[in-house]
Amino acid sequence: MKLVSRSQWGARAYRTPNGATPYSRPRRGVKFHYLGTAYSDRSHDKCDDYVRQIQAQHMDGNGWSDIGYSFVVCTHGYVYEGRGLKRRNSANGNTSLNEQDYAVLLMVGSTGLTKPTDAQLHGARDALEYCRTQGPAGMWIGGHRDGYATACPGDAVYAWVKAGAPRPAASPTPPKTTTxxxxxxxxxxxxxxxxxxxxxxxxxxxxxxxxxxxxxxxxxxxxxxxxxxxxxxxxxxxxxxxxxxxxxxxxxxxxxxxxxxxxxxxxxxxxxxxxxxxxxxxxxxxxxxxxxx
Ligand SMILES: [Zn+2]
Ligand SMILES: [Zn+2]
Missing domain, CATH: 1.10.287 (Helix Hairpins)
Incomplete structure (x- = not known):
């Protein structure tokens, strides 16, 4: 997994005491999210800017104590540590939903870039397995829309989730040409x-x-x-x-x-x-x- 720690992406410290809400109990599983705004793809050196922007919006705009997601996956397959493991997220809609499942964001939009890349799906799968083995999280997977009224995570990501969040197949080998x-x-x-x-x-x-x-x-x-x-x-x-x-x-x-x-x-x-x-x-x-x- 290409994990980018909070210090590596330049995260601001969470507000205390609430931002550090530890939560070590096992989760039911993992919920996936999308940005729900316009998004266009960018080179990877711009991705950490965007993650810091999400954190600023959640802390300064929403008044939360930290970025809401447990993990954030860019289109290049990097997994940014949000609140990370053992802490309650604030992305799933309410406190009981936030305690029930981890929250993993795929950086795709509702317009512009709306379909996750293969590298991103690998990254999201990496994050899922990381939550399962280290969380610990159970085998349940779903989207933000499961149990909460929202379009999140968008139809493309949701279809992937409903298919069991599989790793993308390797690109097919071209058929052998014969003389x-x-x-x-x-x-x-x-x-x-x-x-x-x-x-x-x-x-x-x-x-x-x-x-x-x-x-x-x-x-x-x-x-x-x-x-x-x-x-x-x-x-x-x-x-x-x-x-x-x-x-x-x-x-x-x-x-x-x-x-x-x-x-x-x-x-x-x-x-x-x-x-x-x-x-x-x-x-x-x-x-x-x-x-x-
Ligand atoms: Zn969401
Ligand atoms: Zn990236």
Whole structure:
């Protein structure tokens, strides 16, 4: 917890005797507050000015003996010690409410900056846990408006309180970007579930030599290794086909080049030669695909 003690933020001494009202009995819990005025965010070096201003308003304006809150949390997550632990606050509305729960202020306004920052929510949670362990305060949490007629602590802070005052989730990691190549080879969960049988083995390819259409037959399924072997065989076949086609294209290119160089051949003859070459290439392709490697 980033605790800022009274001396660190330059607090005025509380008025005695009432300002020091010690109150060491366990509290029911913690009540949260907001400023209820316009507020704009500022750099952290201005935050202690603002806390001193709140104290001056409570002491000189309201005539209280000290700042009213037990703790004050700035938007940067620092927790300023107000009346602190073991002393009764004066922010919850009346003496019995002030004795019942600690009072923690989040420095957000009713206009301007109205939503607490993530750092501030962490700070407010720190203050809550500090009150619980050191107060001691019980597990109850609420807003100033619980049991008292006020809009405090505003809807944003109140919604957070009603959700159990959770720490904000860490910012989500951006989804992994994949290259098209990665997308081509990646199996999705759905793919695997489609392939896998209920007992975790893979369905055999329908063109496998020993494939059985009967789901009860062991030949309906393959082990994972068989799938790998099958895919390796297919890839080798595609490699051979590619090599054969490359050779055919080279032969055709040579033939066309020779015709162009020597000249004198009719167009029909060039076309016939090209067609014959393409036909041979297709036959070669068919042979390669039919052969088991
Ligand atoms: Zn309040
Ligand atoms: Zn600050």
């Amino acid at each position: 098209p190549e990665e997308n081509d080879v990646a199996f999705t969960k759905d793919d695997l579930e489609t392939l896998a049988g209920t007992d975790g083995v893979f369905k055999a390819p329908k063109d496998a030599a020993d494939y059985s259409a009967d789901p009860k037959s062991p030949k309906h399924y393959w082990a994972f290794g068989s799938h790998v072997n099958d895919n390796t065989t297919r890839i080798r076949r595609i490699d051979k086909t590619t090599a054969a086609l490359t050779a055919q294209v080279a032969a055709l290119a040579a033939a066309v080049a020779a015709l162009a160089r020597d000249g004198g051949l009719p167009l029909a003859q060039v076309q016939a030669a090209a067609e014959a070459g393409a036909k041979a290439a297709l036959e070669q392709l068919g042979d390669t695909l039919t052969k088991e490697s």
